[in-house]
Amino acid sequence: MSKATVCPNCGGSDIDNDQSRGNAVCVSCGSVIEDNFIVSEVNFQENSLGGTSVIGQFVSSEGKTGSSLGGNFRTGVGKESRMITLQRGKDRITHIGNQLNLNNHCLAIAYNFFKMAVQKKLTRGRKTDHIVAACLYLACRVECTPRIL
Structure with a gap:
């Protein structure tokens, strides 16, 4: 992480x-100087039964998540369903984004928001x-693209 002075x-x-939120904010004006710190350390947590688990998750350069720390850590549960959900979301984002004449950069940002929502399990029970x-609206707001959805 680079320290902004x-x-x-x-x-x-x-x-x-x-560190907990992963950002650096100017106290004077409130501007976000740096966002989404990448932490390169591995932490472990002990549960009540004496077992251990990893805090955080492994992110490869291809954007795939999982754990490569041994066989005791459960990963990949529901992976096929998640991939189907992500593909359907990407298709819908592309379809609606093209109707709104959004550029590919805005579509990529919207898809990243969608992936975050799926990862945080915010899509369950919602259409x-x-x-x-919502993801397209956020992308338009972040990119200052004036669109009414």
């Missing part, structure tokens, strides 16, 4: 590095079209 927006030097619309 000066805010590029206001020039302030009081930067709050929050895919509603999740897709």
